[in-house]
Amino acid sequence: MEQILQKIIDDNRQYTEYGNVATYIPELRKASKNDLGICVVDMDNNIYEAGNCGKKFTIQSVSKPITLALALMDNGKDKVFSKVGMEPSGDPFNSIMKLETSKPSIPYNPMINAGAIMITSMIKGKNNADKLNRMMNFFKNLSGNENLSINEEVYMSEKLTGDRNRAMAYFLRSEGVLTENVEDVLDLYFKQCSIEVTVRDLARIGVNLAYQGVDMLTGKRLMDEEVSKIVKTFMVTCGMYDASGEYAISVGIPSKSGVGGGIMGTVPSKMGIGVFGPSLDEKGNSIAGIKVMESISEKLNLSIF
Template sequence: MNAIQPASKSGTLASYIPALLDADPEAFGCVIYKGESFIEAGRTKDRFTLQSVSKIVSLALALMDQGEEQVFSRVGMEPTGNPFHTIQALEKEKPSKPLNPMINAGALVVTSLLEGNSGEETIGRFLAFLHELTGNPSIHICEKTAASERKHADLNRSLCYFLKSHGVLKGDVEGTLDIYINQCSVLMTCRDLARIGSIIGNEGRDPETGRGILPPRIAKIITTFMVTCGMYNASGSFAIKAGIPAKSGVSGALLGCLPDGTGIGVYSPPLDEKGNSAAGVRLLETLSEKYDLSIFSSQNRV
């Protein structure tokens, strides 16, 4: 950790959500979880918001709510070389549906598919799902971050209206946007991230009880999107250098999973030019090289 932390100096804090500028750029923590064992290093008690890591959780819940056919009739399965908040790419697609659920446009469509009779009920279901995945019933929304995001949500609001005008996003724009902002503003720790990663890597089963929380098919879909789209438009290079299915968020959160049920949670707020945690990326690349963790390694192929 000490050898890798200087990599954070090459990054900068996310500024387009002002609340994220309150993060301590020196914060750096990592938890590796498998079975009932945790290995922790650094500031693993620090809490941070999920931001785009929430996209894999909402996708899993939407797939369980609506099924694959319905979800992927509204959002694609293909990687994109464009920034995660692009609107230009939507204009090129016919029909104008987002290329994948990991970019903002796709995640907004996925959020609109979550079941609930009201916004409060929907975000309540999302939180309950997180409580089940993490085993941590204290997880809640950071109202300060959510308020900050609401004041600076014009681009995401524009994406919603564009998608609604093309019939891709159904329902109320402001209601969908509010649920999305709340899901991105959920507070977690590295341990929580690692446990979610462990369940995804363990084909959806709780590593301690063996109980299925995610259907294996959905866990496979989530893992695949993490490989192809989880690190924004650096996903290809990260797959080559680390080969660990991962999802990042602009808070500096980074979640990884391995096919043996190992989950990894990392937090370091300064971001590289692609919007991924600079030190977090370096850490996973280093761990992968040292311990041969890449899913593309001959010893890790099934």
């Protein structure tokens, strides 16, 4: 398997030249454009890696399915989906436009920024410190990594430059959709996006989703089976921003991308996949990472369709 993965990395590294690292968050400019790595964890806990698999990067939007799962378990799906829709938006992940034109003014889905901010606002806790602790513990349990932490430099960079996210949150507040303190919600959201991971962490989360929310190592249920199904459905329909339809056809694996260069894939009842490639296309997805996912899907016949 590792020979297959290494060939996939070698064949697709050339595509890193056709994209660029994210620059709208200043700290992300420091990423190495040509990095490309992959990890696969199967249902027997075999771990296979190739490429720049040891590099740490911030999880960014790959966090969105995970916080969605936590919010669903905290609140139930009826409450969650009274505040956030279930449909693809067809717009960029940071678009504001449809918030104002749609009535009621709720975000289209939990995978775009406005929707993810709403989801973060629904995580329960006595205060922000308690909410962050619960969130981090959930990420640590799903990834099997007790050492997960927040990259403080990226967090501060996002907090200082996150004016578009701030605009979305205050608009949602003005419409009565977001009822929590805006700055507290945004602080938690910026920290959520700044959790530092490796491809192995993403693959481990992916395999636990593939196992319907049960930790395959301990047998402990980490999320309800219905929640894991909802999360994977959003990953198929909205997980790759406004390239989700094309990706579903070419790859066919429930996935979520982030502007840090990560892609998390979950192949039901088979495996979890983590990919890292910080060179992004114009839609904010890892340009070589998508090629890697296309290659592994074709090579191992992993499409769910």
